[in-house]
Amino acid sequence: MNITTSAAWKAIEAHRQSFSPVHLREMFARDPGRATALSLSFDGILFDFSKQRIDSTTLPLLAALAKEARLDEWTKRMFDGEKINASEDRSVLHVALRRSHGPFPGADLDVMPEVVATRQRMAAFADTLRAGQALGFTGMPIRNVVNIGIGGSDLGPKMVGYALRSISHPALGVHYVSNLDGAQLAPLLQTLDPRTTLFLVASKTFTTQETMLNAQTARDWLVANLGDAAAVASHFAALTAKPERAFEFGIREDAVFPLWDWVGGRFSLWSAVGLALMIAIGPHAFADLLAGAERMDEHFRSTPHERNLPVVMALIGIWNTNFLGATSNAVLPYNESLKYFPSFLQQLEMESNGKSVGIDGQPLACASNPIVWGELGNNGQHAFFQLLHQGGRLVPCDFIAAVRSDYPLPGHQEALLANCFAQSAALAFGKTGEEARSELSRTSMPLAALEELLPHKVFPGNQPSSTLLLSRLDAQTIGALVALYEHKVFVQGVIWGLNSFDQWGVELGKAVASSILPAIAQPALAEKLDVSTQQLLAFSRQHLA
Numbered sequence: 434m435n436i437t438t439s440a441a442w443k444a445i446e447a448h449r450q451s452f453s454p455v456h457l458r459e460m461f462a463r464d465p466g467r468a469t470a471l472s473l474s475f476d477g478i479l480f481d482f483s484k485q486r487i488d489s490t491t492l493p494l495l496a497a498l499a500k501e502a503r504l505d506e507w508t509k510r511m512f513d514g515e516k517i518n519a520s521e522d523r524s525v526l527h528v529a530l531r532r533s534h535g536p537f538p539g540a541d542l543d544v545m546p547e548v549v550a551t552r553q554r555m556a557a558f559a560d561t562l563r564a565g566q567a568l569g570f571t572g573m574p575i576r577n578v579v580n581i582g583i584g585g586s587d588l589g590p591k592m593v594g595y596a597l598r599s600i601s602h603p604a605l606g607v608h609y610v611s612n613l614d615g616a617q618l619a620p621l622l623q624t625l626d627p628r629t630t631l632f633l634v635a636s637k638t639f640t641t642q643e644t645m646l647n648a649q650t651a652r653d654w655l656v657a658n659l660g661d662a663a664a665v666a667s668h669f670a671a672l673t674a675k676p677e678r679a680f681e682f683g684i685r686e687d688a689v690f691p692l693w694d695w696v697g698g699r700f701s702l703w704s705a706v707g708l709a710l711m712i713a714i715g716p717h718a719f720a721d722l723l724a725g726a727e728r729m730d731e732h733f734r735s736t737p738h739e740r741n742l743p744v745v746m747a748l749i750g751i752w753n754t755n756f757l758g759a760t761s762n763a764v765l766p767y768n769e770s771l772k773y774f775p776s777f778l779q780q781l782e783m784e785s786n787g788k789s790v791g792i793d794g795q796p797l798a799c800a801s802n803p804i805v806w807g808e809l810g811n812n813g814q815h816a817f818f819q820l821l822h823q824g825g826r827l828v829p830c831d832f833i834a835a836v837r838s839d840y841p842l843p844g845h846q847e848a849l850l851a852n853c854f855a856q857s858a859a860l861a862f863g864k865t866g867e868e869a870r871s872e873l874s875r876t877s878m879p880l881a882a883l884e885e886l887l888p889h890k891v892f893p894g895n896q897p898s899s900t901l902l903l904s905r906l907d908a909q910t911i912g913a914l915v916a917l918y919e920h921k922v923f924v925q926g927v928i929w930g931l932n933s934f935d936q937w938g939v940e941l942g943k944a945v946a947s948s949i950l951p952a953i954a955q956p957a958l959a960e961k962l963d964v965s966t967q968q969l970l971a972f973s974r975q976h977l978a
């Protein structure tokens with residue numbers, strides 16, 4: 434189905450033509466009730482989208498598009514466990530991972546017994562470690578845990594682990610290694626004692642090159658230092674959907690924690706892939722994380738579209754991308770603890786919806802996911818915000834802040850929030866030439882200099898943003914926040930008509946890398962490669978030697 438030919442799409446397009454010249458300043462001036470009318474809240478999260486370039490008639494039109502795309506039907510299909518990931522012939526059931534009760538998705542296909550059993554095994558494992566009762570090969574207690582994984586097997590637990598570091602176990606170090614570059618693993622190993630270190634090999638497929646090479650290097654380091662290959666069994670665990678590959682690696686059966694083919698990598702934070710996180714924050718806080726996500730799932734499943742946070746967020750994204758022409762979306766957390774959230778969202782959104790072929794195999798008739806990028810907002814202000822304010826590009830922004838801080842240094846939190854709110858206001862309302870002139874004229878600047886400076890002091894404004902204001906960043910809220918974005922991604926995928934749950938676009942690079950790797954050592958193998966790659970290889974060989 435080509436959604437761009439639907440009546441709903443055409444109605445939005447007509448609305449845009451009549452409406453989009455209106456500046457956000459004017460929209461706010463016209464409607465004093467705008468902030469409350471264009472905001473939603475749920476479980477300690479205020480979602481203020483009043484600084485988006487929409488009015489009260491925009492959302493119903495967008496909601497009609499969601500209806501046209503049969504969003505409710507697709508949502509039901511996902512929650513019913515239908516194989517909506519068609520190109521991989523898989524169900525999409527990450528929501529099961531945070532459910533507190535079963536059977537789910539149904540009595541005939543109930544995944545909850547294995548989900549609950551794995552959760553219980555993870556909790557027992559984490560508790561033993563946290564109590565200092567997990568012993569290494571030499572009988573010393575484990576003090577450091579290294580999660581070796583990449584993409585979805587790294588970003589989620591690392592992101593939440595950093596967000597909740599204020600409640601991390603004080604005596605256990607939890608580290609994340611993802612990069613093939615030895616510059617990540619080597620310095621870390623130098624700080625670790627092999628007798629007290631546990632490696633978690635997190636890989637759904639247990640074949641990912643980065644993860645397997647880092648795991649092998651860690652194993653070699655361990656065996657070399659402890660002098661016995663049998664030590665591997667006491668110092669490695671695996672989080673994987675391919676347990677037989679973990680056994681081959683030397684990992685004991687009771688240290689292999691399963692996930693299933695119905696959990697996509699970027700949706701796997703809630704599964705065994707979250708074990709490093711659970712070890713850091715404890716099973717109770719991990720359960721709070723799941724509870725927050727489960728509440729968002731229920732909200733998503735049961736709330737009418739126009740009051741449904743993920744749906745509204747998704748629809749605004751569609752509006753900005755497909756009707757206003759935005760090509761990127763900035764994620765700007767005003768919260769140090771959300772430092773890794775932009776990277777996490779990059780995978781979640783771009784690996785899910787960065788596609789131009791629909792679920793039916795036909796080219797999409799419209800743009801899909803914008804480029805997601807971002808940085809801690811306060812740091813970004815002193816780096817790239819210049820472009821947001823005066824660069825002349827449309828860059829919708831997601832501002833994210835938490836009102837209460839776990840690190841309440843006097844005056845810091847108030848100043849941080851003031852900056853967050855100021856930026857979204859400045860981006861929306863800007864500063865007109867008249868305002869800039871009147872400001873400058875209050876200085877002693879000569880008129881000619883004033884006129885020269887004036888164009889540089891004008892801020893066009895009208896830059897759309899939403900603000901997600903959390904009452905605080907605890908485990909439950911961050912669970913809800915992540916689930917909110919997951920469902921946003923799903924809704925957008927449904928409207929664009931693509932499969933959000935496969936990732937074929939990552940395969941080509943992997944295959945090419947495996948054909949180039951042997952050519953580094955064997956020049957004859959490079960002959961069939963393109964001349965640029967041959968040159969890069971020749972230069973590398975020269976310097977490797």
Ligand code: F6P
Binds near residue numbers: 586784936
């Ligand atoms: O290459 C992309 C990808 O497959 C992601 O989708 C996934 O999260 C990551 O690699 C890691 O995969 P695995 O958990 O199988 O090692």
